[in-house]
Amino acid sequence: MLDALISTSSFEKGVFWLCALVPACLFANALYNLYLHPNLVLFCDPEAHAAIYGMKSNVRRSTFYVGLTKNIREKTTLNAIDPAEHAQRRKILNRCFTDQSTTAVSTFVSQHIDRWHEILLDKHNSTTEWSTSTNLVEQLDHLVFDIMGDLCFGRSFNNKEPGDNPLKEVPQNIIQYLKFYYPMCRSPFLSLIIWLKPRGLDRLVELITPPPVQKFNDFVFDSVTKRLELYKKQEHIPERERRQDMFYFLCNSQDSSTEHAAYTEDELRAEASLLIIAGSHTTTASLASIFWYLVRAPRCYEILVDELQKTFKTAEDVAYGPKLMGCTYLRACIDEGMRLVPPGPCESPREVLAGGLNVLNDHYPAGTIVGTAPWCDSLNLDVYEDPGVFRPERWVVDDVAGVTKAMVAEIRTNFHPYLTGPGSCAGKNIALAEIHLMVAKTLLRLELRKTPGSTLGEGSPEMAWGERSRKHFQIVDAYISVKQGPEVQFRKRPVPEAISDRA
Template sequence: MMFDLYLTRTSIEVWLLVLLSLGSLLLLTKTLYNLFFHPLSHVPGPFWSRISGLPAWYHTCRGNRHIWLWQQFQIYGDRVRVDPHTVLFCDSQSYADIYSMNSNVKRGPFYEMFQNNSHESMITTVIDVAEHARRRKIVKLAFTDKSIRAASTFVISHVERWIQLMMKDNDRTTEWSSPIDFSEPAHALTFDIMSELNFGASSDIKEPGENPLKLIPYYIDQYLKFHYKMARIPFPGFLLWLKPLGFNYFLDFLAPPAVQKFYQFINNSMTDRIALQKEQAKDLEAYRRQDTFYFLYEARDPDTGGPAYNDAALRGEAGFFMIAGTDTTATALCSIMFYLTGDPRRYQKLVDEILSTFESAEDIVYGPKLLGCKYLKACIDEGMRLGPSVPSDLPRRVLPGGLTIKGEYYPEGTVVGSVPWAMMRNQEVYGDPEVFRPERWILDESTGVTQEGIAQAKACFHPFLSGSFSCLGQNLALAIIFVTVARLLYHLDMRRVPGSTFGGGSPEKGWGARNINQLQLEDISGAASQGPEVQFKRRAFVS
């Protein structure tokens, strides 16, 4: 009997040893293949990244993936192999080859990981090229010139109320207000605007007093962080295979409480808005509430003529618009104000343009006159260049037949992309990429700004992406940004708190993040930031 137990134990040990040996052999074989025999083995990149996707995922989890990628471009040049199957770029030609209308690519598993379930789909998670094109035609109906004009009324109302609240404790023209972190009111403003446009009522989180909804922007960031880590995981295909087998429910269980509360907020808000839409169906069109949701709800499928969305699909799409419209627009506003308040001369130049162009704040509406403010547009573009709302790559998977990028062939299955944070800091294109210099966007050959130079700068500047996957809501985002910046600076004088570097870099943050004059972003699929720390006072002539 003892002998039998000995044999059994020995057999188990032998099998464990065999399995361990086989696993080690497979790992060694995979490592050697990735390093020396993989179709991408000739592409430069960090040693461990050429073996595994874990280094890139590590920086995703830390929120500094964009800085890490920028570092790799400084070391290896304008293309880097960041995991065994992925090559990323930071130049305009590669960008055009990857993201153009006719590029032989599609979205990959990264996007599918953001879909919470099979019913509430979002256009951003659709990877089939034909289906995405069909959905895009429908969603565009919510972002026509008519809908943007209708939305502008809501935007102006919120911006004016927001400016009033900025000065609620100090209505004087001679004293500066108490210091505030500008990122907080910026997120409150964009959240209230988007909740009004998507759900039919403002959440009023910019208003003083207790309001449980004031935590929702925090919940949105937690939602993005959670799903971003899942989407960037080195084996997304395996997780997608598990999703129909119940992995979605496991993800819901793993999700932090903040993510669950965000889901609940979306569901409750959508239930109320759908009820309002059905209630106002009996009214004439002129008397209906014409927000973004209205145009989505009324959209018709061009193939069938029937409603384009059922209730579940509406929940998914409106939830995505809520996230995208709140976070990305707030990031742009924070970046613009960070760099303006850090450069008093250029700040004053912009203020002079706004005050000389408009006789009153009521004249500041989204239209030709506002868009004709050249220096305002240049400041907005420069702020979005230095603080991209999506700092890391939006990956594309090469389709059968391969793809040629800058004259080099990449086979089917290769994941490719451009990195906005690095591309918009391309030294060869911008010369002084870390400097806030709006003049680089305005033709003036006497100062060396040529048409050719502007064209090169624009070729690397894609804050809303381009091609068949460009942001459909970009005109709405620009309307919010233009109106907010112009009306804020028309009503109020603004300054950085003396000596404050809040939101900027610091030595302990390491290479690529040390500059105190550079707004630091956390890469969470979108971007999160803090600062600048600012003060306001009312302009003397504004009643």
């Protein structure tokens, strides 16, 4: 039955399989090490994760990643399954994500957040009355997409600005893009699909591509074309005067073995598509989860606001650095939100290489596909006493509360929102900086509450098993976590002096 559920396409709700259904199956599999396919084994254990995704693990990315490509010509860091090729591409990509670049980009991230708050407060500036209800995830999509535009291409797409803008469709087009290609990766006929891709299948898929998917492809093509024109125009001016965004570093990279450009134009377009998807929807999923749980946990909400107000006088004082990153409860809320809703809910499959791999005292021969699923890891009863509960305190060492360093260290061995090892997210430091800035500035500038009566994002008794909890933010797996909500109301937070005067 499990094999049937995992192998058979189900396009109900427009996805290959429902996150609430399949992770329930994956969870059962992970608990009992059941085989879902003849050559696939998934685990739910921190030691298994370390064995599979470690720096020296005898594995490579599976052909799942080849299936995820739009066409077989696309070569990116994501779909490079040869370990040596992946290491070379990752080395180049890492140049875009240094500590220096994280500090540099945090300035314009803050500017985007400040402008977003300004737009919200232009619509509703009261400190006493609540605003009308808003689906926060839609607002977050626009904000994060603008940030990614600045980060990747040196220009904001102005999605968060009021008024019509055809690019406001792009975040949803990205979801449709993944829903279109993701089923191919999960198909039991993946090997045949990969064989057929250069033999006419890529062309056929291009012809039947749904309009929203084609719009996303066109958007990437147009964005890269414009950025390449700027890059070529600036080739003869001093380097310090050029626009040095991530795309600049990709264009400027050289293959050390040939001393030629590291990327072809097709590969630049493919990497740009990857960066947009990886940098926008994954961050939005984390932010949506954090706010969804916070507005349903008033005690946690108040503790966090209190910590932020004791650390920063106003939202304008919040800047990326040790002061912000040292906010213990803020980091705990962020980690807890990402635990309950991982940016990518299902496994990153790895193929065992010649010589085999030992996992939990069992030997798996070459060709076996192994992995751990973050969605399952987040609900591991052997690691978390109450895995379905939003409890940030589990991440904070507190002798009075009985939370020791050893206890926190243990749960951290099971927490990998950005994966680990050679396949870890290159931009995780920028993503974390963005999330810290967003949560801190928002809660210092705005008061938030769940829209009274709203159930958006909740489960319900009428839904399938695994989707019924009203206390768990529901997501759908499309390689990324697809989500809806939270619905919130906001009002301007009074400055501390105003609060004292009002009291």
